[in-house]
Amino acid sequence: MRYRFMAATAGTVALIVSTQTAPLAAQGRGGRGTPIQAGEQCPPGTTEIRPRSCMAPEFPAPSIIDYRPRNTLKVPVHKVPKAKFPAIDYHAHVGSFLNDAAGLANLSAQMDSLNLGMMVVADNISGDRLKQAIALVSASPTMKNRIRILTGIRFNGVGSPGWADATVKQLEDDVAAGAVGVGEIGKGFGLSMRKADGSLLKIDDPELDPVWAAAARLGMPIFIHTAEPEEFFKPIDFNNERWLELSLFNDRRNGPGTGRPTFDDLMAQRDNLFRKHPKTTFVVAHMGWHTADLARLGTMFDEMPNLTAELGAVLYDIGRQPRAAHDFFVKYQDRILFGKDSFQPEEYPYYWRVLETKDDYFDYYRDYHAFWKLYGINLPDDVLKKVYYKNAQRITKGLPTAGFPR
Numbered sequence: 303m304r305y306r307f308m309a310a311t312a313g314t315v316a317l318i319v320s321t322q323t324a325p326l327a328a329q330g331r332g333g334r335g336t337p338i339q340a341g342e343q344c345p346p347g348t349t350e351i352r353p354r355s356c357m358a359p360e361f362p363a364p365s366i367i368d369y370r371p372r373n374t375l376k377v378p379v380h381k382v383p384k385a386k387f388p389a390i391d392y393h394a395h396v397g398s399f400l401n402d403a404a405g406l407a408n409l410s411a412q413m414d415s416l417n418l419g420m421m422v423v424a425d426n427i428s429g430d431r432l433k434q435a436i437a438l439v440s441a442s443p444t445m446k447n448r449i450r451i452l453t454g455i456r457f458n459g460v461g462s463p464g465w466a467d468a469t470v471k472q473l474e475d476d477v478a479a480g481a482v483g484v485g486e487i488g489k490g491f492g493l494s495m496r497k498a499d500g501s502l503l504k505i506d507d508p509e510l511d512p513v514w515a516a517a518a519r520l521g522m523p524i525f526i527h528t529a530e531p532e533e534f535f536k537p538i539d540f541n542n543e544r545w546l547e548l549s550l551f552n553d554r555r556n557g558p559g560t561g562r563p564t565f566d567d568l569m570a571q572r573d574n575l576f577r578k579h580p581k582t583t584f585v586v587a588h589m590g591w592h593t594a595d596l597a598r599l600g601t602m603f604d605e606m607p608n609l610t611a612e613l614g615a616v617l618y619d620i621g622r623q624p625r626a627a628h629d630f631f632v633k634y635q636d637r638i639l640f641g642k643d644s645f646q647p648e649e650y651p652y653y654w655r656v657l658e659t660k661d662d663y664f665d666y667y668r669d670y671h672a673f674w675k676l677y678g679i680n681l682p683d684d685v686l687k688k689v690y691y692k693n694a695q696r697i698t699k700g701l702p703t704a705g706f707p708r
Contacts, residue, residue: 366546366673373675377662382654386683388419388706389690392525393486393587393614393641397425400435406445413448416650419691419706420447422698424486424525426454428476436480447702452525453481455513457491462498466512473513477520482700484517485525486587492528492568493556502563505571506578514575518582523697525612527587528572530554532594535565547670565591576606583697585610585639593619596630603637610697613689614641618666621656621676628679635685639694657681657689 335355338344344356351357399409400423413421427435432453439449453476459465473484492505505528517524529535533544535556542548548555556562563571569590576584586609592599593616602609613620620627631638642650649667659678666672681689687707695701 380659384417385654387690389640390420390694392422392639393643394421412647423451428454433479450482452483452485460497470516483523487526489527506574514579514582523583525585529568532565612639612641614643618672624677624679635688640690
């Protein structure tokens with residue numbers, strides 16, 4: 303009896319039981335394996351054991367979530383519990399800590415444990431809520447220079463009379479209250495947000511131009527999250543390296559049949575926005591989802607001097623290409639910001655280890671993001687300082703510099 307895992311429907315797996323193992327196991331050179339032609343893939347349930355010869359395992363194959371091989375590699379290990387230099391997290395979702403002094407004290411202790419020098423809160427806080435949060439931070443002797451807050455944009459009603467004027471006025475009020483930028487503009491922008499008339503709101507819609515121009519006038523960087531990883535827009539089959547994540551989370555499926563714009567359509571709209579507003583500073587979250595194609599992001603940097611990228615939640619790509627990532631970070635050392643996204647304190651040390659060491663082959667913190675291992679990219683100190691805090695301070699005029707090494 304043999305077990306095979308076959309795709310039943312998109313995002314599902316069927317366990318097929320077969321008793322016809324002989325044809326797969328008794329052919330090929332030396333009586334082992336099933337021959338295939340050059341360029342062909344092995345039949346489902348088999349693997350290539352020699353060039354152009356496939357064979358099925360004798361034992362039932364584990365599922366992708368149950369196969370957890372031990373790492374037998376013996377190499378130097380350098381755990382990094384704290385960042386080498388105080389880091390500014392430009393992608394901090396910690397708004398829940400900004401309700402009272404106790405929450406702020408809790409956040410302070412966790413930041414100290416990681417050597418996080420500052421959090422830039424990217425929770426779209428605006429209006430009265432923004433003023434309350436800033437007042438709380440300002441009243442704290444220990445945190446008044448360690449928290450800065452981005453304001454948000456309410457996209458409801460785009461295209462209706464007076465929307466742009468009201469939105470610009472809100473930005474002006476929020477800057478006066480102490481906001482240092484705009485964001486995080488979420489992934490629904492371009493993907494699912496609708497205009498007042500019900501049509502899909504495109505990222506480069508001209509109705510938004512007055513808002514981006516106002517941000518330039520006010521000196522406010524725009525922190526923008528566009529789309530999701532490119533594989534989220536592909537068919538959910540066993541060639542998709544994000545299959546497990548897509549099978550776990552149905553809200554991340556944007557591929558054929560969903561009615562969503564394509565990845566390339568969204569990227570084209572986004573890049574057109576950046577080109578239309580060269581005086582506005584834009585920060586792309588998650589390195590624009592281009593960490594699997596760093597050359598593409600490099601071309602954007604070369605063409606768009608108003609662009610900076612934040613590295614949150616793409617460590618799985620940075621750490622699997624240590625030489626290419628090292629060289630990219632060194633070349634574009636003035637264009638990359640540290641950020642984490644989801645605030646899980648136990649996950650930050652993985653970032654420090656990838657960025658600061660040259661360790662080999664160590665675990666990533668979420669199996670459903672990546673089934674592969676990570677490697678350290680060993681950035682020089684002068685590059686680390688820029689990525690950790692100098693670049694953020696340069697593009698965001700409201701960030702304090704006292705207490706950070708020069």
